[in-house]
Amino acid sequence: MSLLITMALATAITQSACGADALGTSRTLTLKREAAAWGTAQHAALPTLAPGEVVLTFDDGPRPESTPVVLKALADQCVKASFFMNGEPLRQHAGLARQVRDAGHTVGMHGYRHEHFSQLLPATQLADLDAMVATYRATLGAEPAAYRFPFLEETPTLLKALGERGITVMSVDAGAEDWLPDQTPQMLADKLLSQLAKSHGGIVLLHDAQDQTARALPSLLQALKASSYRTVHLRWE
Numbered sequence: 001m002s003l004l005i006t007m008a009l010a011t012a013i014t015q016s017a018c019g020a021d022a023l024g025t026s027r028t029l030t031l032k033r034e035a036a037a038w039g040t041a042q043h044a045a046l047p048t049l050a051p052g053e054v055v056l057t058f059d060d061g062p063r064p065e066s067t068p069v070v071l072k073a074l075a076d077q078c079v080k081a082s083f084f085m086n087g088e089p090l091r092q093h094a095g096l097a098r099q100v101r102d103a104g105h106t107v108g109m110h111g112y113r114h115e116h117f118s119q120l121l122p123a124t125q126l127a128d129l130d131a132m133v134a135t136y137r138a139t140l141g142a143e144p145a146a147y148r149f150p151f152l153e154e155t156p157t158l159l160k161a162l163g164e165r166g167i168t169v170m171s172v173d174a175g176a177e178d179w180l181p182d183q184t185p186q187m188l189a190d191k192l193l194s195q196l197a198k199s200h201g202g203i204v205l206l207h208d209a210q211d212q213t214a215r216a217l218p219s220l221l222q223a224l225k226a227s228s229y230r231t232v233h234l235r236w237e
């Protein structure tokens with residue numbers, strides 16, 4: 001069998017694994033690398049996102065106990081997401097970080113350490129950003145394009161530094177409060193749908209470092225599909 005036919009067959013098999021029952025990825029939205037900030041919790045809505053479209057994002061990983069579970073749930077539904085990783089686990093679990101990227105997901109930054117930056121001196125904040133960028137480059141061999149603040153706690157120092165580097169700040173539009181303890185899949189799904197009903201879709205904040213989120217993700221994706229939300233894969237050019 002020729003290589004081309006083998007490749008075509010492999011593509012057909014991959015596509016058939018995600019039929020009409022799967023949530024899938026409805027389209028890819030490619031953003032410019034620029035100083036910008038999106039997400040209505042703190043900024044403007046992501047441009048061109050239509051009502052009912054959602055961008056799934058996962059913070060605080062990569063974590064060997066839960067990130068692979070999240071990757072499997074996303075693959076089962078043919079969904080592409082964005083992962084905002086902290087520098088320390090990115091360095092410690094570099095192979096897993098590359099696995100996330102190689103699965104076609106987008107990787108952004110979330111602070112080298114998960115700090116309350118408003119309580120830190122400007123020089124300490126800038127050192128954290130430098131370490132984060134250096135770790136991203138060393139691990140993924142690429143220039144980072146996007147950053148989400150830990151606790152969404154923005155500071156003038158880091159906003160200015162990110163702007164000067166042409167890095168886009170990603171806030172959120174909706175979530176499931178999945179950092180609260182003892183949340184069942186049903187509780188998380190209810191919260192996610194209720195927040196999305198208010199925001200009419202948008203950037204969704206979840207955490208791949210949380211076991212309960214990883215376990216609930218198949219239910220959450222089914223809930224999105226049942227409510228006719230469409231997922232958009234965010235990328236930077």
Ligand SMILES: [Zn+2]
Nearest residue numbers: 059060150151
């Ligand atoms: Zn976080």
